[in-house]
Amino acid sequence: MPLITGGQSILRGPGFLGHPPVIPTDLDSHFRYISGIFFAVGVAFATCVPEIEKKGPRFRLLGALVIAGGLSRLVSLIAVGVPSTGHLFGLTMELGVVPLLLLWQAGLAKRWGAPA
Structure with missing residues:
Protein backbone atom coordinates (compact mmCIF):
# COMPACT_ATOMS: atom_id res chain seq x y z
CA MET A 1 0.00 0.00 0.00
CA THR A 47 13.64 -4.61 2.33
CA CYS A 48 12.34 -6.58 5.32
CA VAL A 49 10.79 -9.30 3.15
CA PRO A 50 13.90 -11.43 2.68
CA GLU A 51 14.52 -13.11 6.05
CA ILE A 52 11.82 -11.10 7.82
CA GLU A 53 12.35 -13.17 10.96
CA LYS A 54 15.76 -11.44 11.32
CA LYS A 55 14.56 -7.89 10.62
CA GLY A 56 12.76 -7.23 13.94
CA PRO A 57 14.34 -3.89 14.89
CA ARG A 58 13.81 -2.39 11.43
CA PHE A 59 10.29 -3.83 11.14
CA ARG A 60 9.33 -2.45 14.58
CA LEU A 61 10.71 1.00 13.77
CA LEU A 62 8.77 1.15 10.52
CA GLY A 63 5.67 -0.15 12.27
CA ALA A 64 6.04 2.54 14.94
CA LEU A 65 6.21 5.22 12.23
CA VAL A 66 3.01 3.93 10.65
CA ILE A 67 1.24 3.69 14.03
CA ALA A 68 2.32 7.27 14.85
CA GLY A 69 0.75 8.37 11.57
CA GLY A 70 -2.41 6.46 12.42
CA LEU A 71 -2.61 8.13 15.82
CA SER A 72 -2.20 11.49 14.08
CA ARG A 73 -5.02 10.55 11.71
CA LEU A 74 -7.13 9.65 14.77
CA VAL A 75 -6.48 13.13 16.20
CA SER A 76 -7.84 14.58 12.95
CA LEU A 77 -10.91 12.35 13.13
CA ILE A 78 -11.63 13.57 16.66
CA ALA A 79 -10.80 17.25 16.00
CA VAL A 80 -12.21 17.75 12.50
CA GLY A 81 -14.56 14.85 11.80
CA VAL A 82 -14.80 11.54 10.03
CA PRO A 83 -12.75 11.43 6.81
CA SER A 84 -13.55 9.64 3.57
CA THR A 85 -13.68 5.86 3.26
CA GLY A 86 -10.13 5.66 1.91
CA HIS A 87 -8.78 7.45 4.95
CA LEU A 88 -10.82 5.26 7.28
CA PHE A 89 -9.27 2.27 5.51
CA GLY A 90 -5.82 3.77 6.17
CA LEU A 91 -6.68 4.30 9.83
CA THR A 92 -7.73 0.66 10.11
CA MET A 93 -4.48 -0.48 8.50
CA GLU A 94 -2.35 1.81 10.65
CA LEU A 95 -3.91 1.07 14.02
CA GLY A 96 -5.21 -2.45 13.40
CA VAL A 97 -3.28 -4.37 10.76
CA VAL A 98 0.22 -2.99 11.39
CA PRO A 99 0.22 -3.89 15.12
CA LEU A 100 -0.92 -7.39 14.13
CA LEU A 101 1.92 -7.61 11.61
CA LEU A 102 4.38 -6.59 14.33
CA LEU A 103 3.11 -9.43 16.53
CA TRP A 104 3.31 -11.84 13.57
CA GLN A 105 6.94 -10.88 12.85
CA ALA A 106 7.87 -11.29 16.54
CA GLY A 107 6.32 -14.76 16.46
CA LEU A 108 8.38 -15.68 13.39
CA ALA A 109 11.54 -14.42 15.06
CA LYS A 110 10.80 -16.47 18.16
CA ARG A 111 9.97 -19.58 16.13
CA TRP A 112 13.13 -19.38 14.05
CA GLY A 113 15.43 -18.32 16.91
CA ALA A 114 16.22 -14.93 15.43
CA PRO A 115 16.51 -11.81 17.60
CA ALA A 116 13.04 -10.31 18.05
Whole structure:
Protein backbone atom coordinates (compact mmCIF):
# COMPACT_ATOMS: atom_id res chain seq x y z
CA MET A 1 0.00 0.00 0.00
CA PRO A 2 2.66 2.59 0.86
CA LEU A 3 4.43 2.08 -2.47
CA ILE A 4 1.30 2.43 -4.60
CA THR A 5 -0.40 5.17 -2.59
CA GLY A 6 2.80 7.09 -1.90
CA GLY A 7 3.93 6.88 -5.52
CA GLN A 8 0.59 8.00 -6.94
CA SER A 9 0.38 10.82 -4.39
CA ILE A 10 3.85 12.05 -5.32
CA LEU A 11 3.03 12.05 -9.04
CA ARG A 12 -0.57 13.30 -8.91
CA GLY A 13 -0.67 15.29 -5.67
CA PRO A 14 -4.09 15.61 -4.08
CA GLY A 15 -5.59 14.70 -7.47
CA PHE A 16 -4.92 11.08 -6.48
CA LEU A 17 -7.70 11.49 -3.93
CA GLY A 18 -10.06 13.13 -6.40
CA HIS A 19 -9.30 16.67 -5.24
CA PRO A 20 -8.42 19.64 -7.43
CA PRO A 21 -4.95 21.19 -7.18
CA VAL A 22 -4.31 22.65 -3.75
CA ILE A 23 -3.95 26.38 -3.32
CA PRO A 24 -1.75 27.67 -1.76
CA THR A 25 0.98 25.67 -3.44
CA ASP A 26 2.68 25.16 -0.06
CA LEU A 27 -0.07 22.68 0.88
CA ASP A 28 0.50 20.73 -2.34
CA SER A 29 4.23 20.73 -1.65
CA HIS A 30 3.67 19.45 1.88
CA PHE A 31 1.24 16.78 0.67
CA ARG A 32 3.81 15.49 -1.83
CA TYR A 33 6.61 15.66 0.77
CA ILE A 34 4.61 13.52 3.21
CA SER A 35 3.78 11.19 0.30
CA GLY A 36 7.49 10.82 -0.40
CA ILE A 37 8.11 9.79 3.19
CA PHE A 38 5.22 7.31 2.96
CA PHE A 39 6.72 5.88 -0.25
CA ALA A 40 10.14 5.54 1.40
CA VAL A 41 8.55 3.67 4.32
CA GLY A 42 7.09 1.25 1.76
CA VAL A 43 10.53 0.71 0.22
CA ALA A 44 11.98 0.11 3.69
CA PHE A 45 9.23 -2.41 4.50
CA ALA A 46 10.01 -4.20 1.22
CA THR A 47 13.64 -4.61 2.33
CA CYS A 48 12.34 -6.58 5.32
CA VAL A 49 10.79 -9.30 3.15
CA PRO A 50 13.90 -11.43 2.68
CA GLU A 51 14.52 -13.11 6.05
CA ILE A 52 11.82 -11.10 7.82
CA GLU A 53 12.35 -13.17 10.96
CA LYS A 54 15.76 -11.44 11.32
CA LYS A 55 14.56 -7.89 10.62
CA GLY A 56 12.76 -7.23 13.94
CA PRO A 57 14.34 -3.89 14.89
CA ARG A 58 13.81 -2.39 11.43
CA PHE A 59 10.29 -3.83 11.14
CA ARG A 60 9.33 -2.45 14.58
CA LEU A 61 10.71 1.00 13.77
CA LEU A 62 8.77 1.15 10.52
CA GLY A 63 5.67 -0.15 12.27
CA ALA A 64 6.04 2.54 14.94
CA LEU A 65 6.21 5.22 12.23
CA VAL A 66 3.01 3.93 10.65
CA ILE A 67 1.24 3.69 14.03
CA ALA A 68 2.32 7.27 14.85
CA GLY A 69 0.75 8.37 11.57
CA GLY A 70 -2.41 6.46 12.42
CA LEU A 71 -2.61 8.13 15.82
CA SER A 72 -2.20 11.49 14.08
CA ARG A 73 -5.02 10.55 11.71
CA LEU A 74 -7.13 9.65 14.77
CA VAL A 75 -6.48 13.13 16.20
CA SER A 76 -7.84 14.58 12.95
CA LEU A 77 -10.91 12.35 13.13
CA ILE A 78 -11.63 13.57 16.66
CA ALA A 79 -10.80 17.25 16.00
CA VAL A 80 -12.21 17.75 12.50
CA GLY A 81 -14.56 14.85 11.80
CA VAL A 82 -14.80 11.54 10.03
CA PRO A 83 -12.75 11.43 6.81
CA SER A 84 -13.55 9.64 3.57
CA THR A 85 -13.68 5.86 3.26
CA GLY A 86 -10.13 5.66 1.91
CA HIS A 87 -8.78 7.45 4.95
CA LEU A 88 -10.82 5.26 7.28
CA PHE A 89 -9.27 2.27 5.51
CA GLY A 90 -5.82 3.77 6.17
CA LEU A 91 -6.68 4.30 9.83
CA THR A 92 -7.73 0.66 10.11
CA MET A 93 -4.48 -0.48 8.50
CA GLU A 94 -2.35 1.81 10.65
CA LEU A 95 -3.91 1.07 14.02
CA GLY A 96 -5.21 -2.45 13.40
CA VAL A 97 -3.28 -4.37 10.76
CA VAL A 98 0.22 -2.99 11.39
CA PRO A 99 0.22 -3.89 15.12
CA LEU A 100 -0.92 -7.39 14.13
CA LEU A 101 1.92 -7.61 11.61
CA LEU A 102 4.38 -6.59 14.33
CA LEU A 103 3.11 -9.43 16.53
CA TRP A 104 3.31 -11.84 13.57
CA GLN A 105 6.94 -10.88 12.85
CA ALA A 106 7.87 -11.29 16.54
CA GLY A 107 6.32 -14.76 16.46
CA LEU A 108 8.38 -15.68 13.39
CA ALA A 109 11.54 -14.42 15.06
CA LYS A 110 10.80 -16.47 18.16
CA ARG A 111 9.97 -19.58 16.13
CA TRP A 112 13.13 -19.38 14.05
CA GLY A 113 15.43 -18.32 16.91
CA ALA A 114 16.22 -14.93 15.43
CA PRO A 115 16.51 -11.81 17.60
CA ALA A 116 13.04 -10.31 18.05
